[in-house]
Amino acid sequence: MTAPRVSAPSRRTVPLPRDWERTRARVLARWGRVCHWCGEGNADQVDHVVPASRGGGEEENNLRPIHGTPCHAEKTAKEARGEPRARKAEQHPGDVR
Numbered sequence: 001m002t003a004p005r006v007s008a009p010s011r012r013t014v015p016l017p018r019d020w021e022r023t024r025a026r027v028l029a030r031w032g033r034v035c036h037w038c039g040e041g042n043a044d045q046v047d048h049v050v051p052a053s054r055g056g057g058e059e060e061n062n063l064r065p066i067h068g069t070p071c072h073a074e075k076t077a078k079e080a081r082g083e084p085r086a087r088k089a090e091q092h093p094g095d096v097r
């Protein structure tokens with residue numbers, strides 16, 4: 001039997017840009033801190049929709065607010081496993097009750 005792998009190393013390949021703090025604040029404000037992963041408010045981090053490891057850029061249109069935990073950790077874990085990016089089903093406007 002082999003020992004189970006406990007954790008995968010971070011796969012960040014591109015350093016954060018120098019003005020990251022400003023970009024981050026702008027992205028949080030732009031989206032009203034609504035987490036793009038779970039749809040709840042008060043997100044405290046900014047996530048790359050397309051990860052840098054997959055060619056995603058630092059442009060604001062690739063950045064969305066996300067909760068550090070559990071959302072960001074969950075998304076990163078999914079990406080590390082090579083699963084396609086999960087996307088919450090969006091309610092059809094005609095279905096809103």
Ligand SMILES: [Zn+2]
Nearest residue numbers: 035038067071
């Ligand atoms: Zn969230």
